[in-house]
Amino acid sequence: NLPPKAVLTLGAAAERATADQHILLYPGIYKGQDACESTIISRTINVSSMYGSNKTMIDCSYSIRAITLIDSIVTMKGISFKGGIGPGAVHIELRRSNLNFYDALFQIGGANGYSLFAMDRSHFNLTNATFYRNLGGAIRVTSDTVGNLETIIFRENWAHYGGALNIQDNSFINIIGAESYDHQSYLTGGFAYVSSNSTLNLSKL
DSSP: OOOOOOOSOHHHHHHHOOTTOEEEEOSEEEESTTTSOEEEESOEEEEEESSOTTTEEEEETTSSOSEEEESOEEEEEEEEEEEOOOSEEEEEEEESOEEEEEEEEEESOOTTEEEEEEESSOEEEEEEEEEEOOTTOSEEEOSSOEEEEEEEEEESOEEEEOSSEEEOSSOEEEEEEEEEEOOEEEEEOTTEEEOTTOEEEEEOO
């Protein structure tokens, strides 16, 4: 194996890492196109910060989005995301991928896309996550996607369909333990928009 080496971007670290290696993010704010717009394809990686999401931020205020995962399996812990102006998703987009994320903060997302957008039979687990003031909505799932959420805070998210959740095309979301405050939908949905062939299961909301 190659020895550990410091690199400047998550995308560069993902390209270098092997399946049995761990990517560790030092505390600080990572911003600009060099830190954002990473695409991870057909990889199995683990990413975590040293001191949690309140100390480590990926700021994509002037970029399309932070991360796109395609055909990948990714575990993340202790990271916050801010900004983003892309369509579809502004923080994380999943395509045929699995994501396990503990201790996450998604905030101030742009008006063109949801903070987390998962599609094409993706699967994700979120634990101890907060979605705050995302102007394109918090989470959108479509195309046979499954999401499990536990201990989640949704606060002041806006979207055309479902400020916090937009669930479509035979998808399923299960939530255990959530707090929800002050969401707005420009067209319909309020807190959540669920299409007729999809399911939202809530407990301890």
